[in-house]
Amino acid sequence: xxxxxxxxxxxxxxxxxxxxxxxxxxxxxxxxxxxxxxxxxxxxxxxxxxxxxxxxxxxxxxxxxxxxxxxxxxxxxxxxxxxxxxxxxxxxxxxxxxxxxxxxxxxxxxxxxxxxxxxxxxxxxxxxxxxxxxxxxxxxxxxxxxxxxxxxxxxxxxxxxxxxxxxxxxxxxxxxxxxxxxxxxxxxxxxxxxxxxxxxxxxxxxxxxxxxxxxxxxxxxxxxxxxxxxxxxxxxxxxxxxxxxxxxxxxxxxxxxxxxxxxxxxxxxxxxxxxxxxxxxxxxxx
Amino acid sequence: xxxxxxxxxxxxxxxxxxxxxxxxxxxxxxxxxxxxxxxxxxxxxxxxxxxxxxxxxxxxxxxxxxxxxxxxxxxxxxxxxxxxxxxxxxxxxxxxxxxxxxxxxxxxxxxxxxxxxxxxxxxxxxxxxxxxxxxxxxxxxxxxxxxxxxxxxxxxxxxxxxxxxxxxxxxxxxxxxxxxxxxxxxxxxxxxxxxxxxxxxxxxxxxxxxxxxxxxxxxxxxxxxxxxxxxxxxxxxxxxxxxxxxxxxxxxxxxxxxxxxxxxxxxxxxxxxxxxxxxxxxxxxxxxxxxxxxxxxx
Amino acid sequence: xxxxxxxxxxxxxxxxxxxxxxxxxxxxxxxxxxxxxxxxxxxxxxxxxxxxxxxxxxxxxxxxxxxxxxxxxxxxxxxxxxxxxxxxxxxxxxxxxxxxxxxxxxxxxxxxxxxxxxxxxxxxxxxxxxxxxxxxxxxxxxxxxxxxxxxxxxxxxxxxxxxxxxxxxxxxxxxxxxxxxxxxxxxxxxxxxxxxxxxxxxxxxxxxxxxxxxxxxxxxxxxxxxxxxxxxxxxxxxxxxxxxxxxxxxxxxxxxxxxxxxxxxxx
Numbered sequence: 001x002x003x004x005x006x007x008x009x010x011x012x013x014x015x016x017x018x019x020x021x022x023x024x025x026x027x028x029x030x031x032x033x034x035x036x037x038x039x040x041x042x043x044x045x046x047x048x049x050x051x052x053x054x055x056x057x058x059x060x061x062x063x064x065x066x067x068x069x070x071x072x073x074x075x076x077x078x079x080x081x082x083x084x085x086x087x088x089x090x091x092x093x094x095x096x097x098x099x100x101x102x103x104x105x106x107x108x109x110x111x112x113x114x115x116x117x118x119x120x121x122x123x124x125x126x127x128x129x130x131x132x133x134x135x136x137x138x139x140x141x142x143x144x145x146x147x148x149x150x151x152x153x154x155x156x157x158x159x160x161x162x163x164x165x166x167x168x169x170x171x172x173x174x175x176x177x178x179x180x181x182x183x184x185x186x187x188x189x190x191x192x193x194x195x196x197x198x199x200x201x202x203x204x205x206x207x208x209x210x211x212x213x214x215x216x217x218x219x220x221x222x223x224x225x226x227x228x229x230x231x232x233x234x235x236x237x238x239x240x241x242x243x244x245x246x247x248x249x250x251x252x253x254x255x256x257x258x259x260x261x262x263x264x265x266x267x268x269x270x271x272x273x274x275x276x277x278x279x280x281x282x283x284x285x286x
Numbered sequence: 287x288x289x290x291x292x293x294x295x296x297x298x299x300x301x302x303x304x305x306x307x308x309x310x311x312x313x314x315x316x317x318x319x320x321x322x323x324x325x326x327x328x329x330x331x332x333x334x335x336x337x338x339x340x341x342x343x344x345x346x347x348x349x350x351x352x353x354x355x356x357x358x359x360x361x362x363x364x365x366x367x368x369x370x371x372x373x374x375x376x377x378x379x380x381x382x383x384x385x386x387x388x389x390x391x392x393x394x395x396x397x398x399x400x401x402x403x404x405x406x407x408x409x410x411x412x413x414x415x416x417x418x419x420x421x422x423x424x425x426x427x428x429x430x431x432x433x434x435x436x437x438x439x440x441x442x443x444x445x446x447x448x449x450x451x452x453x454x455x456x457x458x459x460x461x462x463x464x465x466x467x468x469x470x471x472x473x474x475x476x477x478x479x480x481x482x483x484x485x486x487x488x489x490x491x492x493x494x495x496x497x498x499x500x501x502x503x504x505x506x507x508x509x510x511x512x513x514x515x516x517x518x519x520x521x522x523x524x525x526x527x528x529x530x531x532x533x534x535x536x537x538x539x540x541x542x543x544x545x546x547x548x549x550x551x552x553x554x555x556x557x558x559x560x561x562x563x564x565x566x567x568x569x570x571x572x573x574x575x576x577x578x579x580x581x582x583x584x
Numbered sequence: 585x586x587x588x589x590x591x592x593x594x595x596x597x598x599x600x601x602x603x604x605x606x607x608x609x610x611x612x613x614x615x616x617x618x619x620x621x622x623x624x625x626x627x628x629x630x631x632x633x634x635x636x637x638x639x640x641x642x643x644x645x646x647x648x649x650x651x652x653x654x655x656x657x658x659x660x661x662x663x664x665x666x667x668x669x670x671x672x673x674x675x676x677x678x679x680x681x682x683x684x685x686x687x688x689x690x691x692x693x694x695x696x697x698x699x700x701x702x703x704x705x706x707x708x709x710x711x712x713x714x715x716x717x718x719x720x721x722x723x724x725x726x727x728x729x730x731x732x733x734x735x736x737x738x739x740x741x742x743x744x745x746x747x748x749x750x751x752x753x754x755x756x757x758x759x760x761x762x763x764x765x766x767x768x769x770x771x772x773x774x775x776x777x778x779x780x781x782x783x784x785x786x787x788x789x790x791x792x793x794x795x796x797x798x799x800x801x802x803x804x805x806x807x808x809x810x811x812x813x814x815x816x817x818x819x820x821x822x823x824x825x826x827x828x829x830x831x832x833x834x835x836x837x838x839x840x841x842x843x844x845x846x847x848x849x850x851x
Contacts, residue, residue, distance in 0.1 A: 223845075
């Protein structure tokens, strides 16, 4: 897929925490473009700097504690130069967010509906009735059974999987053009993971949404992403279309990453990886 | 598989800073601490070394200098027997502070024990013990103390016991809440599964993890104890009037105030205010670094 | 037939909860309902189910952290809920547990060496030197360098912490190890390493393992037998391989489908 004007363009991004001898480069010279309706997966172990990338894109890095260099452009606008008012206008409404812990997306003392209404009225200047229709539509768009009932519930009354889907609905109700998902499935069980991933894929296709999915879970990334970036200790080791990275990994680390993941089944068409995977299971069982 | 053996190096270096040093630094840089800690140090040094430096003894009457106004020879003046007020205040610092500190330690031990039993025991026991505590807390401390002091001879030990018995409830409540909170942690379950006894659980797991808020309560408690001691002695219900505690000095000064001896009230009063304020400032500083919600950016 | 190592007989646990905040309707949740299972020495059994299926409650009852409402848990034939606290403590040498979250399962103020030998010290008095020897060997066992002996938990990664938790559980040389979602909080790659480690240790020490997880892939890598739990009941049980290729209960099929979906099979 050729990308004409990237929606999000990251150029030579570096993030350093601390200063002097304590300085740690969490992200080094990261460049990547995300086109409209493109899904990019950023995969790496914890500590590889992938969450720092998300924070940098959302302008959530503590400027006292970290130094950023490089450029991040969203719709050809340099977001690193934004002030807090500009951030408030972009965050949520144009860049949606989905985090690891579903409860953290919701205020525990207000219902899911109230919260959706609040953000819709604030960002979209809708009337209350219009906002309610939009909110319930957003809930049913992510496959929520009985959306008008869920509307009146508190986040803690839902199961983790349901809650994360409500968080997806909350993010999508503002119709962002980019969704940033940082380990969205990490706290869910497998059944809930599968459901969430299915609905994320569906919403993405429907809305022609661009997504940046950040995870340690290669399965999740493989399922959703058009393109994969493999990150290790702050650097991008390898990037390319999902299929070619999985079937023909260029880097040893990527290969190890693919082979080490516990799976019920092998990747169906990885011929090179297959023997390695089998060797791995034999080693385990011997 | 080399790249994957980094399981060991996963946590980025910036997480591995020395937490303890960082906390200590924040504590020492805290504005409250910056005022309170030097104040506390001055009082402590004065209490220990002061009596050695002042040329008068605390119980040395000088009938030639009764009710002397503050001057170069008697910096803070003298009392009705011509005893030097500065010498008596410094001597009194030893009495007042040691009474306060020992009483607070007593209250802490008592409160911790009560808190442990309530916090680790079965729910019904916890309910009964907390109900009892609430009942105790509804009785005004001063009333309790005055009634207790009205019986029998006054002695330092008795004052310590009474102050301790009047102020352990806060510690007990804190310890019980901390225990209930910590008992839900996985490492407590792990310790139980590992066969830890209740005593071991309390000493190696609960106490260290509750130490931070406990330290705050103990610090502020010392300040409170200084106040209670002063109040009691002022009312002649405290340490024997022969000992120059700050409350005794203040009470003694009050009876001479009509005679115009303002210094006998002013200086003991200032001393108490200065001490309690210093302790509370240090306590506030501790509270700020202990409470993670206020510790943003660390 | 000799008595199995662990025998769980018709164990049930009901939680009482208030319906809604204001509705006042009480309803009882059967977290675990008439569950029976048994493990022989050296058995590696997986227990799978969604979150909320009662797996963790069952684990906590087996290990003696919670009381069942009915039924009994027999460890080497002795009912662990009917014996005195002192006896239960002694029985803990036979049965140990690894918890889900490696970030909360270690006392943040306790150094690694102290954490590892703690269960052992509860049963034996050891000199400082003996403690260090034991701790070093335990660290070696779980593939960690001896330099971590004096580290604090916050200085370790999630995978390292979980290894320490395993070392702590194994320090008393138990016969049975309960793993409650022991790898779920870890990165996928680290999960694989910890699973491999568990398998190695299982073979070295002839451990019986009850491995609780929502992830069939992880269970498949470690376990020989499989129990599937749903809403407090065990709905299917059998050999791991056969069950995964030939699941009969719709719920097992649903779990399998979720795994397959995530792994991109059958698009």
